[in-house]
Amino acid sequence: MSQPGHDSIEFAAEQHVARFGQRHWRILIVDDEPDVHQATSFALKDEIILDRPLEFLHAYNADEALQILSREPDIAVVLLDVVMQGNEDGLVVARAIRQQLNLNEVRIVLRTGHPGYAPEYRVIRDFGINDYKTKSELTQIRLQTTLTTAIRSYQQLKAINASRRGLEMIVEASSTLFERRSPESFASGALIQLAALLGLAPGGIICMRHPVSPTRRGKSEWRIASAAGEMQHLTGQALSDLDDTVVVNAVEHALRSGSSLYTDRFVVLYLNRMRDQEAAVYLPTQQPLGDEDRQLLEVFCANLAIGLENVALFRQLQELAYIDPLTHLPNRTQFVSQLDRILKQPVGNELVLMLDVAHFSQINDALGHLIGDQLLQSIAQRLRPFIAPTVTLARVGVDVFGLVGPLPDMRLDALFESFERPFAVASHQLRIQVVSAAAHLVDTEPTGIGCLKDVTIALNQAKHAEDGKLMWYSPAMSRASRQRLDLLHDLESAIRQSQLTVHYQPQIDLSSGAIVGVEALARWPQLDGSFIAPDRFIPLAEQSGLIIELGTWLFDNVCQQLLAWREAGFDTLRVAINVSMVQFNHEGLIDLLADTLERYALPTSLIEVEITESVAMTHPEDVIGKIARLKGLGVSVAIDDFGTGFSSLAYLQKLGADRLKIDRAFIREMGLGDNPYSIAEMVINLGHKLGIKVIAEGVESPAQATLLRSLGCDEAQGYLFAKPAPPAPLTHWFLETGLRLAV
Known part of the structure; x- marks a missing residue:
């Protein structure tokens, strides 16, 4: 063939x-x-x-x-x-x-x-x-x-x-042309194949509508997408700029009439396309065409029209894949591709910058998504004048813009100053702030997606910073992020393989010295005998959602230990369990407690749930209802770290808590300064006036215990009495010292 x-x-x-x-x-x-x-x-x-x-x-x-x-x-x-x-x-x-x-x-x-x-x-x-x-x-x-x-x-x-x-030629030519993806390439190939079909030397022009950018005003115009032979130099010109009036008039006639034009010297083929995207081919023949040639041309033109439609569809798909439809900026995919292209060359002083619109979700919630979209369009429009030809501006997230280019061309000061003026959106004057992070490409991973990941790490840290300054990425951030991810993976494995343990710290009645309970504390032992600090893995578990799985394991482990202590004669020993905000807000918390206690046939009064003051004061009405359900189950409730927040006394009274726990920071300050008792004494007096017992944590010296006792504090825990310990040595300590349990 x-x-x-x-x-x-x-x-x-x-x-x-x-x-x-x-x-x-x-x-x-x-x-x-x-x-x-x-x-x-x-x-x-x-x-x-x-x-x-x-x-x-x-x-x-x-x-x-x-x-x-x-x-x-x-x-x-x-x-x-x-x-x-x-x-x-x-x-x-x-x-x-x-x-x-x-x-x-x-x-x-x-x-x-x-x-x-x-x-x-x-x-x-x-x-x-x-x-x-x-x-x-x-x-x-x-x-x-x-x-x-x-x-x-x-x-x-x-x-x-x-x-x-x-x-056969038409079929073969169509197959070849359909592989071309740009209008210019398709047009060039079409001219060659048309000439071949008629046995002519390549020549002529193909005219197409030249789209105008959505950000510019004006209508589309007819341009020469491709030219061949003696007319080759006309490629790219506007049809109206051609000096040959015969060609211009002939093409315009075909476009106006929507039909092909045959003459003794040339033909103009009209290609009808969808969405008002026609095209026209001017082909010099130097003599008339017979019926046979016209029929072949009509068949070929039908294929060309389909091919051009496919090219237009491919361009639209490319725009959907690489252009953000809202702002008409490059999207995340194209931004990553641009980073890849830059990183494949020797990297110099190129900089990548990310801008996050602060509190954008609140604008959407308050004013609606239409206003939010218009705000993003206004931001893109305002940023464009600051973007040099060597710099790429893209929308890489819902409310995140990215820039990459040489540092001298970035004009960072002017760019940040542009956000000092409000944005006029509909009838609103919106003042916004941006959270920003940047990185020198030489400091990032050598791939586009890796580079973007590194700057995102810095951007996330910038969101938690209070100074509002530009956060610069350093490789140490990525190392810390990887370590955090490794730690999270290890924690998940440790929970599922029951590699964590529970230590318990006794809580003492200050007036009698009797043990009133213990606080359960999760511990993560390592093979070398060390422990990973709870302040490292507990926040990680909360952020990742593993805290629910960890809490389920802890409740089950505590109930097993309570059952063992009851068999050893410690029937009234109460266990306090810390519950994070994520756990407390989880719908299954109360059912989990009830089911676990029922499975081990334990009295619900042996469990005390500790929530922090910040949890208690978040959506107080919901918290009041959940505490009421806990107390209805028979579980007591303590407010941990009391005094570190700004509690409403009215809500505190409505909470119905059983204990207030004085934060260790206030215990450590006792005996220092002109008024050493102020905070601790205030919490103790407040608790007693509300009929709530008060327990102090972090008691490490006899002097602290004496002062607390003199202030009327009910209970205490700390190194003075006992350090957190595993169940076995703690049980042995109970028996050896003869400490009695409060009844």
Whole structure:
């Protein structure tokens, strides 16, 4: 099969000769008698058949005939003698024409003076002969009739085969063109294939609408997407700027009428596309086209229109994949690709910057998403003047913009100053702040996605900083982030494999010295005997959601230990369990407590839930309701770290807590300064006035215990009495020291 490209052009060149350049019917006379040649030529001299004169070629034996047939194109009819040097030379030539030379269009008229050597039925059936005549019956009239019939048959076969090969070319050309993804590339290929189809030298132009950027005003205009031949220099020009008024008028006529235009010197092909995206092809032909060529062009133009539609669709898909539809800026994907391109080159002073719109979700909640979208568009519009051609501005998140480029071209001061003016959005004047982070590309990972990840780490830290300054990324941030991720993975594994343990710290009644309970504290032991500090893994568990799984494990472990202590005779020992905000807000907390206590058949009064003051004062009405449900279950509630926040006394009274726990920071300050008792004394007095017991944590010296006792504090825990310890040594300590439990 011929390949599109050069082969197509060569075939088309042959077609051009057949259609435009060849004006004779070529007749090959094959006979070993010169008189037959002369008689035939004389009989048909000046004969016009189907509007064309005849041209005669002569061969006197089989070898000459085959040589002529192999080198001469467009022979319409072969007048072939059967008996020449050999009795069946003519049949040998006939077989070679069909089987060796594969000339299936040429018509073969067999002439013989010896009919017995070649029976008519057999030769027509076996040798592809189209007509069989004896020389005696080929009078001038019969010869004219025979040739007219043969030439008409040849002409029809040529037309059919030309159409078939033209359609094959269209299929091959369409397949090649459909692989092209840009309008310019498609247009260039279409001009080449159109010229090849008609057997013309490449030339002409293709005009398409040139879209205007959404950020600019004005209508789209007609531009030359591709040009070839003598018009090649016109590529990219506006159609209206062409000096050739004939071409301009012809193209505009086709576009206005929505139809193709055929003239004696050129054609203009109208390509109808969806969404009002037409195209027009101006093709110089220098002579009129026949019906056959027009039909092929109509078929090819239908394919071209589909191909152009596919190109437009591909461009739209590219825009969806790489352009943010709201701001018309590059999106995250394209920004990462740009980072990849920069990082593949030697990195110099390039900088990547990220800007996060602070409290954007609150703007959406208060004013609606439409105002939020308009605000983002206004931000993009205001940033554009500060962006040099060497800098890429993109929208990389919902409310996050990214920039990358050489540091000298970034104009950071002017960029940040642009946010000092309010943004006019609808009827609102919105003053916004941005949280920003930046990194030198030499400091980041050498991939686009890795670089963006590094700057995002710095941006997240900037959100928690209070100074509002630009946060610069350092490789240490990534190391800390990876360590945090590794720690989180190890914690998840440790929880599921029960590698954590629970230590308990006794809580003492200050007036009697009796043990009133213990506080359960999760511990994470390591293979070397050390422990990972709770202030490292507990916040990590809260942030990741693992705190729910950790809390479930802790409740179960505590209940097992309570059951063991009850069997050892410590029936009234109460266990306080710290519950984080994430756990307390979880809907399954109360059901988990109830189910676990029921499974171990334990009194609910043995469990005390500790929540921090910050948890208690977050959505107080909801907290009051949940505490009421806990107390209805029989579980007591303590407010931990009391005094570190700003509690409302009215809500504190409504909470219905059983204990207030004085933060260790206030215990540590006791005995220092002019008024050493102020905070601790205030909490103790407040608790007693509200009918709530008060417990102090972090008691480490007898002096602190004496002061607390004098202030009327009910309970205490700390190193003075006992450090947190595993259940076994703690139980042994209970028994060895003879400490009694409060009843």
